[in-house]
Amino acid sequence: MSAASLPYGGPxxxxxxxxxxxASMAFVVAPHLERTPAWATIFCAxxxxxxxxxxxxxxxxxxxWIIKLLTVxxxxxxxxxxxxxxxxxxxxxxxxxVMASMKLxxxxxxxxxxxxxxxxxxxxLTNFLYxxxxxxxxxxxxxxxxxVATLVGFHRVGRTPTMRERLVPAxxxxxxxxxxxxxxxxxxxxxxxxxxxxxxxxxxxxxGLSDSMTPGNISQLIQSEGIAFRVRFEDRIxxxxxxxxxxxxxxxxDGRTWKASEFSRAATLEYSKAEKPVRYAVxxxxxxxxxxxxxxxxxxxxPGSSARDDLQLRSVRPVDQTVRYELTxxxxxxxxxxxxxxxRRFALSLDEDRNPRAIALGRQWRDxxxxxxxxxxxxxxxxxxxxxxxxxxxxxLGERDPYDExxxxxxxxxxxxxxxSFALLMRAAGIPARVVTGYxxxxxxxxxxxxxxxxxxxxxxxxxxxxxxxWVRTDPTAAVSPLRVEGGVNAALGPIGAMNSLIAAxxxxxxxxxxxxxxxxxxxxxxxxxxxxxxxxxxxxxxLGLGLNIDWRTMALWLIGLTFLIGGAISLGLLVRDxxxxxEPSLVAWKRFCAKLAAAGLVRAPNEGPxxxxxxxxxxxxxxxxxxxxxxxxxxxxRYGSGATANEIRELRRRVRAFKAA
Amino acid sequence: MLLDARKPLASPIExxxxxxGQVILGKEGQIRLAMACILARGHLxxxxxxxxxxxxxxxxxxxxxxxxxxxxxxxxxxxxxDVIGVSIFDRDSSTFRFHPGPIFAQIILAxxxxxxSPKAQSALLEAMEEHQVTAEGETRPLPEPFFVIATQNPLHxxxxxxxxxxxxDRFLMRINLGYPDxxxxxxxxxxxxxxxxxxxxxPAMTTAQLLELQKAVPMMQVSEALLDYVQALINHxxxxxxxxxxxxxxxxxxxxxxxxxxxxxxxxxxxxxxxVQAILPSVVSHRVHGSADAAKGGFEAAKDLLGNxxxx
Numbered sequence: 001m002s003a004a005s006l007p008y009g010g011p012x013x014x015x016x017x018x019x020x021x022x023a024s025m026a027f028v029v030a031p032h033l034e035r036t037p038a039w040a041t042i043f044c045a046x047x048x049x050x051x052x053x054x055x056x057x058x059x060x061x062x063x064x065w066i067i068k069l070l071t072v073x074x075x076x077x078x079x080x081x082x083x084x085x086x087x088x089x090x091x092x093x094x095x096x097x098v099m100a101s102m103k104l105x106x107x108x109x110x111x112x113x114x115x116x117x118x119x120x121x122x123x124x125l126t127n128f129l130y131x132x133x134x135x136x137x138x139x140x141x142x143x144x145x146x147x148v149a150t151l152v153g154f155h156r157v158g159r160t161p162t163m164r165e166r167l168v169p170a171x172x173x174x175x176x177x178x179x180x181x182x183x184x185x186x187x188x189x190x191x192x193x194x195x196x197x198x199x200x201x202x203x204x205x206x207x208g209l210s211d212s213m214t215p216g217n218i219s220q221l222i223q224s225e226g227i228a229f230r231v232r233f234e235d236r237i238x239x240x241x242x243x244x245x246x247x248x249x250x251x252x253x254d255g256r257t258w259k260a261s262e263f264s265r266a267a268t269l270e271y272s273k274a275e276k277p278v279r280y281a282v283x284x285x286x287x288x289x290x291x292x293x294x295x296x297x298x299x300x301x302x303p304g305s306s307a308r309d310d311l312q313l314r315s316v317r318p319v320d321q322t323v324r325y326e327l328t329x330x331x332x333x334x335x336x337x338x339x340x341x342x343x344r345r346f347a348l349s350l351d352e353d354r355n356p357r358a359i360a361l362g363r364q365w366r367d368x369x370x371x372x373x374x375x376x377x378x379x380x381x382x383x384x385x386x387x388x389x390x391x392x393x394x395x396x397l398g399e400r401d402p403y404d405e406x407x408x409x410x411x412x413x414x415x416x417x418x419x420x421s422f423a424l425l426m427r428a429a430g431i432p433a434r435v436v437t438g439y440x441x442x443x444x445x446x447x448x449x450x451x452x453x454x455x456x457x458x459x460x461x462x463x464x465x466x467x468x469x470x471w472v473r474t475d476p477t478a479a480v481s482p483l484r485v486e487g488g489v490n491a492a493l494g495p496i497g498a499m500n501s502l503i504a505a506x507x508x509x510x511x512x513x514x515x516x517x518x519x520x521x522x523x524x525x526x527x528x529x530x531x532x533x534x535x536x537x538x539x540x541x542x543x544l545g546l547g548l549n550i551d552w553r554t555m556a557l558w559l560i561g562l563t564f565l566i567g568g569a570i571s572l573g574l575l576v577r578d579x580x581x582x583x584e585p586s587l588v589a590w591k592r593f594c595a596k597l598a599a600a601g602l603v604r605a606p607n608e609g610p611x612x613x614x615x616x617x618x619x620x621x622x623x624x625x626x627x628x629x630x631x632x633x634x635x636x637x638x639r640y641g642s643g644a645t646a647n648e649i650r651e652l653r654r655r656v657r658a659f660k661a662a
Numbered sequence: 663m664l665l666d667a668r669k670p671l672a673s674p675i676e677x678x679x680x681x682x683g684q685v686i687l688g689k690e691g692q693i694r695l696a697m698a699c700i701l702a703r704g705h706l707x708x709x710x711x712x713x714x715x716x717x718x719x720x721x722x723x724x725x726x727x728x729x730x731x732x733x734x735x736x737x738x739x740x741x742x743x744d745v746i747g748v749s750i751f752d753r754d755s756s757t758f759r760f761h762p763g764p765i766f767a768q769i770i771l772a773x774x775x776x777x778x779s780p781k782a783q784s785a786l787l788e789a790m791e792e793h794q795v796t797a798e799g800e801t802r803p804l805p806e807p808f809f810v811i812a813t814q815n816p817l818h819x820x821x822x823x824x825x826x827x828x829x830x831d832r833f834l835m836r837i838n839l840g841y842p843d844x845x846x847x848x849x850x851x852x853x854x855x856x857x858x859x860x861x862x863x864x865p866a867m868t869t870a871q872l873l874e875l876q877k878a879v880p881m882m883q884v885s886e887a888l889l890d891y892v893q894a895l896i897n898h899x900x901x902x903x904x905x906x907x908x909x910x911x912x913x914x915x916x917x918x919x920x921x922x923x924x925x926x927x928x929x930x931x932x933x934x935x936x937x938v939q940a941i942l943p944s945v946v947s948h949r950v951h952g953s954a955d956a957a958k959g960g961f962e963a964a965k966d967l968l969g970n971x972x973x974x
Binding site: 584587606607608609610611612636637639640641642643 | 883885887888931932933934935936939968969970971972973
């Protein structure tokens, strides 16, 4: 009876093997659970439990009608949950998971087991659509190991193997694959840019700066431990207070919200004074928007991006995967002395009806100081310095005149309050002003001297336009809390967030060192594994001495050559390990005999003696009896008896050669 | 069929087994193992509850092999002298005369050996090992052949002195008789009295024949390949974490002898891995101790051993 016609799960597939497969499936699907809809999670768990019950209690498999019905059901449910079909990443993954779990209900034979395991490997891959972090990588490595161990169990002849007997051979198999994997990783021709675009929904939920600023939204961002980007400087890291990372520049103001303007235009970067250059490379985490961050002021726009006339760098593609770019910035600069009339109007525009007291104060300063811009800025700084408090928990401000309330009543605020109100005061005083958002400062990892800029370093400052000097950075937050600009948010406000509090409490610095080590590992992983693109590959191969202009054909040749070399080395090793010991030609002949029978489906168990094997063979294939028993008799005589002469061995060999089982 | 040409050596053995099988029903495997044990000049330990036919087995074997038979019932107050014998002053000749104990017989059933004190146990076990007893300064050889079947109640019974591992090692094999299956039990219930059946048994071989067979056992061909297999088995128990203690060299020798006896009973001159596999559970079950799962018992550990070691 063929296994396919068996109605029950029990006799054909070993229960423990099935449980291994189910457990591996559950393991690989687990990271998806937080993303898939609840119905899919419950459905998947039910399918696994059902299959486990079928195997455990030797129950009947569901009829194909039930499976067809379920298929239609989950398809409709997926369609309903996502309003789309397999187009989106989430919908596709969900459908794959529920279908894979349903496939288990059809799993009766070895062939279908193999299919399910391959599906499992595919599910491993889908996890990488969501994250490519080190922990997930390790987790998925374990999933692969479990699946291979399951495969080992299903292919074992005879007794069901123990856990050790599964995991150890599976681990060895993976280790054997390791050199091949490394070669493929290093040499497989990389494609410029992603092969296919990540679907839209991949970008949901990334934190970062937005293109508008309302009092309160940066202080929310500051609670985040997330990394915005990492910077590696070619030389020394510049002084902390010069580390202004320019992001979106806000021109538009409606009395409450500052917005990035559509007025900024593509421009070439030209400075009337550009000194103190610093060279550095930025590894930017995906944030789903277009801008790239650069130290004020960038010399050129990196490839794939363009510069705006307000010095913003905008990437052509949204930053939806980690990008790395190299830049030069000038720390000492002067630019924008000529301000076109229309831009000047925009930089002065304000809604006269809102925040009237602030506007009145600005006008009063202008009149008192006779329009002297420098004097007005200084007056404003004194104003802030005297009465204001820097705090992460500012009071709520009203909808209509929030800056009036802030400037004259609450007087407690965060950088966006200061930047926003300062720009408003300047515009009222007749000085063109705009708000710049971005990051300020960063955190130096002593292990690799890398600057890590977090969301917590988000900042907002202002730029004012002064006759003959152009756009000048003015940071009112520095007037209120110089510590913020010199030592970061944590220095100014004390530790923010659970992690920072822990680190501050840890007197011996173990935690912070651990965190740095982890960031170091992460950064290397980002740069050399996830971010291993065409550039990196070329750089790496050049370091290996494979030539600077290695093209993909040469790479492919190397790849093929190395694949054969490694495969050959491993095969040779296995051959040498398993070669029959010399001086036992009877054993060689016997193994050949066993191999012929194995090819015909009668595999000799490793602990099966010759007579037992013969009995089993003749029972299954009575027509083989005469030849097989003669060979066995000769083998027993030669190996377990008094030995065999060269002639007898020759005869045994001849008979084995002539033996046909298939 | 295969290897039939070399059978004559085995035929009286087959006769013994066939006849014993008529008395002890449905236990052919155990009878064969007991026979192999005798042929290999080893001793047999039967661990089982009372009333499953231990006495019947030993008595029947004694009758069929034409050997004299003694039964020693061990109790907690038995003394070594009760086993070995004692010298008594003979007034007529004014000398001490040795009165041999029950151990001076060819087949001995040492019943419930674990109820005796260790001192009495060791008297028996020494006799088993040396095939001679020393009493009052004089060494007296035991008759040949000399075969002890000891029985032991399962250890959870009250008032027993379990045999230590070192003593267990002196038994070549340990077997369980177990309950008969339903068919055998019915035949047993309906058939005639076992005692009468034993009384009517005729020896199937002479003592000389048995001694000759015993001498022939070590002559059975053991090839390098088979020694490789035996060594692989022993090594596995020594290195695998599954076993608390590996097999001793004496255990290795026991495996080989028993396998040789088994091959002889199968009518073969060469010892094959199958022979080793047939006797291994009985030979090693009381010598290995699974470390992981003590309750699982030696038989399971021995079967695992067979499953885990490939034939080289």
